[in-house]
Amino acid sequence: MPIIKNIDSLTADEIHHELQKGAKFVKFQYCISVIVLTFKNSSDIYFIKAGESTAKHSLxxxxxxLLLGWWGFPMGPLHTIKSLYTNMKGGTDITQELLSAHAYTDTGTGA
Known part of the structure; x- marks a missing residue:
């Protein structure tokens, strides 16, 4: 089960209500490079309430x-720029993907 941050002590009903208002589940990317090795990874999942900015989570x-991504050749700069772009536009919204997976596991049939 993936880790979901920023969910605090919200109940399932409160989360559902927030989702109806426009909340979302988001992942951020980061890049770390060491000479010829570059690692592009995703963060844990963050619950972003409706109207809440992703900036404080993506920073x-x-x-x-910015500090560790550039140094791998040749992919470091490319993956760093992609990660920065994704994070500056608010991360990757995985709400539908997560809810679909949750619905599948709830019913046990996928239908």
């Missing part, structure tokens, strides 16, 4: 990529 991943 650490932006800084991590």
């Amino acid at each position: 650490s991943f932006i800084l991590l990529s």
Whole structure:
């Protein structure tokens, strides 16, 4: 089961209500390079409430990529730029993917 951050002590009903108002589940990307090795990874999942900015959650991943992503050749700069772009536009919204997977596991049939 993936880790979901920023969910605090919300109940399932409260999460559902927030999702109806426009909340979303988001992942951020980061890049770390060491000479010829470059690692492009995704963060844990963050629950972003309706109207909440993703900036405070994406900032650490932006800084991590800026500091450690460039140094791998040849893919470091490319993956760093992609990670920065993704994070600056608010991360990757995986709400539908996560809810679909959850519905599948709830019913046990996938239907």
